[in-house]
Amino acid sequence: MVVAPPKPPHLQHIYIDESSQTQNRFLVLGGINVPSETVQHLEDEIRRSRLPALPYGEMKWQKVSTSKLDTYKRVSDVVLSPSQGPLRAIEFHSLVVDTRKLKDKTFNKGSREVGFNKEIYQLCQKFGRIHRSALFHVYLDNRDTNSSTNELRNILNFGIRSGQADRDWPYRRVHFRNSSDCLSLQIVDLFLGAIAFKLNGHYAAIGASESKRSLSDFILQKAGVRSVEKDTAVRGRFTIWHRQLK
Template sequence: MQWDEEDWRTPRTQEEISEIYIDESSQTKNRFLLLGGVIIPKRQLAAAEARIAEARLPELPFGEMKWGKVSRSKLAAYKRVADAFFDAAEFKRCHFHSLVVDTALLDHVRYNAGSKEIGFNKEIYQLATKFAKLYPTAIFHLYPDYRNTSQRPDDLRDILNHGRRKDQDSRDWPFRRCQFRDSAKTPLLQLVDILLGSVAFGKNQHFAQPDASPHKLELARHVMRKAGIKHLDRDTARTGKFTIWNRQLRQRGVPRD
């Protein structure tokens, strides 16, 4: 089907649109880089945000929820928000998917023109493409957390759509929108930060540090129990409510086939 460049702006029904919110964790000074995202039907977004607002009370009525802000006084609120994702009816069709990259195996000089930014963008592409494959009838609005980058969101949208066309996706440009969002104003990005932070806390063994936060450890364990995850070094099932994908990269110095 020939694509009309004006058509991507054509409004779609809310039944067709799913929104994807993507964040990253442990991008610097850690062995494992993690990216994660939640997907939710657009028509359920308002109810989900209202449920998060309710779960925050009374300990966390204002401010941005962040993994870095987990504390003893706010722990109960963070647990309730996580429980809402796993158990509340408003999140029944909301799923979390993540990928883990072993940075010890990254070779930016060889594969990314020496640019960590290019390498990072490739991982966003991988995660967004996974969403596209897992939800083959949806049309997507993609909202990565805002970051300083030379890449325009529209460029990422176009690259993703060209990738789907190359993969013979039957949808005509499934990624209709890609826009950065400010996590401080976006409850679903804050939810991703909490879920992904729980995975990163274990994957990068922050719990083993002498100054490890006992409250973060308790929250991470709580999330892992709810997700049914016992071994972070193993991939979960490809589909499901909460998935982890340990990306297999080429070993440094191993030539391409």
């Protein structure tokens, strides 16, 4: 199918990552959507907020420490609390899956990867439902998989048309990116860490990292999230959606 190239004002970049798939009860997937004309501005602001303590290196929830805490808070605040300007258009949306309720043998041909891709699909469709006139470039954190990103793109486009018949191929690109060189994916990792840290009981555990507790509190309070165990509003700048698996 030949489709017209998107005009920048209508194009959204979606960056998607996930928390641990194997070690914890709750799997959390999330993504930020950034208007294409704002991508460079976001990266510039993140780089500025990292200085002087953390000019280089990948930012990750696993690396949160006392020495990096203030920097990680400043970086998170770039997205969470812009007072004005184009960064206010950025949104973060996430979904939570209770892995104890997964039935891969029944519904996913026995494949955890198939089930995981279905959750990626659900999250991408949420972006599409909220932004009904937008076009999307979707960037997934790089991982070992046999799945085709072109196949996922086709499935996303066919899926959105079932509810919005007038949508013409809104998911224009689905690619993998390495989080080590993608600042937006690093932001998503921090937000997911803040949610999963509480959901999976690590926050309340004896000996829990005080730095991670502090960053989790900071992110969730800034985002207006009172409880990670409950759904937020569907729309907003920072949302959580607990998937009800059948």
